[in-house]
Amino acid sequence: MDFVRFSTDAWGQRVLEGISWDLLPVAIGLGALVIVVHAIYRAVRKRRAS
């Protein structure tokens, strides 16, 4: 997976274009991972407390 995108300009040179949009699912997945891990931690704590 690439972290950045490149393109070629009119002179054939490689130009930095921006962040790789392949990382969008990674960003969403990271958010979902934090939520799931915390939800599990919260459920375990609640069960132990009761």
Added chain:
Amino acid sequence: MPDTSPTLAAERVQRHAAVDRVFHWIVALAVLTLLATGLLPVAGVKFSWVTIHWITGVVLALAVVFHLIRATFWQRLRCVWIGLKDLRNALAHRRAAKYSLAQKLMHNGMTGVILTLVITGLCMLAKVETPWWKRNPYFFAADTWGVVYVLHGAAALLTVTLVMIHVYFALLPEKRVYLRAMWRGWDTPSEFAVYHDPARWPGSGGERR
């Protein structure tokens, strides 16, 4: 209709002034609009997004400048500063001052990504045709534009992650007191007693160290 009787009002602990709540919800609306207009085209949803994106970006930039001035000169920046005491208190499960360690981490993370988005976004306005100036794609060299785009895109992706986490915690039943405080401004004394250390935050204004 909110009850504003003197008795009930006296029993409430003011957490957020109206101006700060308005700022929060303007930023929330602007960030969601910017994420939608910036990232939906990436996901394949094609529409004319540039105008609404840059206008919302300018609104966000103005809100951020307002908040920076207000936080620096009218509020206490130490309220969001993370010190060793915050780490010790969090590890010992002690009550927080005005903001918990998690809230400070979220605020400071959001500050970092939103400042990056605003600064790089303002640079990118040079490439947009507006009623006030002609677009100038040669304002920066090609390599510099690349760095600006990478920073803007990386900050946008981090914003997606942070917004997801922020909304999740705001909707948790035990954290809804904070959501209500951000909507209506106050905590009840019993909520205050559960979540806050009165020695470090007396219940209005900034916190003590």
